[in-house]
Amino acid sequence: MKSAYDYVKTARSNDRQTGLDYITHIFKGFIELHGDRRFADDPSVVGGLAWLDDTPFTVIAIERGRDTKSRIKRNFGMAHPEGYRKALRLMRQAEKFNRPVVCFVDTCGAYPGVGAEERGQGQAIAENIMEMTALRVPILSILVGEGGSGGALALAVANEVWMLENATYSVIAPESCANILWRDPEKAPEAAESLRLTAQDNYELGVVERIISEKGGDAQRLFASLAADILSWYMKMKAYTPEELAEMRYRRFRQLGVPKAP
């Protein structure tokens, strides 16, 4: 049987499709839009406009790169505050033009760097999370690889959150958890087990609505089925008013981790 830590290794594997693959294979006519209008353009976060069927979507993805050169350019999918601010700018734009938003999440976490901290990594994530709870258009977030902590949540406060069968979603990397709790990064497999970070765990805990089959690794079939699923999700969301969409999203997160009465 595949252990939780095996899932972590699969999620991080370099053979997997990355954020941009999902955008370009699922959507048509992708036009990338750059920059946060504050400081810079963060290549770790890719966003823009694209068509699905005959509906314009705002699409956003964390991109970790496919080869050494692009991985360095994309900072291995570890976003700076500018990446989160770009994403929020595009989501507000989506709200203005009444477009649905789809986010593809794949990051080991927000970048822990000096510049990132000085320019408000925590503030950028906090603002995304807060604004996303009330955005007046439908949001769908799909965890396609590693879902690392706050850096992943900053693009995952959605009406529905889906996970690919080999994706993970965790409050902390199992290595860091093992290091903090047991001062032994070698105990990462035990930590991975305890953290309940697999798609199945997240589904059982009510954190995601759906587990997406990876079709035995057949990427083309995965893209085709995701395209159909996203479209039918959007058809369902179209029935709601902007206020209802925001309220449903608030309720979705409001009921997570409500302690049982003693």
Place this chain on the structure above:
Amino acid sequence: MALEAFFKKPKNELEKGGRLPKIKPETAQYELCEKCPDCGSEIPLSALWENMHQCRCGHCFRMNARERIRLLADKDTFTELYGDMQSADILNFPGYKNKLESTRTSARELEAVICGEARIGGYPCALFVMDPYFMMGSMGTVVGEKITLLFEYAIDRRLPVLGCTVSGGARMQEGILSLMQMAKTSGAVKKHSDAGLLYIALLTDPTTGGVTASFAMQGDIILAEPGATIGFAGQRLVEQTTRKKLPAGFQKAETVLEHGFLDMIVPRPEQKRVITALLALHRPEGENHEVGV
């Protein structure tokens, strides 16, 4: 004056280690001291208690939540809310159950945040105060729920919220459900904000991780204590990742202010006055409280 005398007293014998006899402060000739990490003064505990746990050089020692409430709320006005909620080991996480039990005993609190309603300088407000002595103020489901309930309470009664943060981040022993508390609390802050109500955050040492990346940074007005560490990523992780020595003042409140992420740094003796002034500036129209600080 008495305080000055205490500071000038030479290093006392008890600091040399060995068994420490129990002595009542009022009869004690010598007493336990705490060393200030900023100026090196040895400060007797009783002097610390008398001076809001602040060194005369301005260094703020950590303070438990109840003491902070005593410092900020008007006398006998604090009513606690949700005080009986306590965390359970929802994921069967190794060691968590014991950790919770031992922490409840040592911190003499049931959770890492205390919520309630109080008056500050005569102005009514909802108040949450995190506790550094309860698992370093880590946010699990109960902390998230209590803070969310408090914002909802404040929306219903049209009250401002004052939140004092101290936290190592999300509580990993509750896994992904801890992470979700960032979204849950942020949703409640947003609703409170959209209702036109004031939220003042007071960031104390340390405010990091998932708390920084949610309600600590969402205040209309964000205050901080002098010298507080405020950041998202842990400093060791930043050092390991960048393989560089951290710049002086990295993640210190003074630097964070310089970069534009705080409204002001407020020394402890000034906090109540500043918060009262801010509450006065935001008092509901037509209301005229008798204000006495």
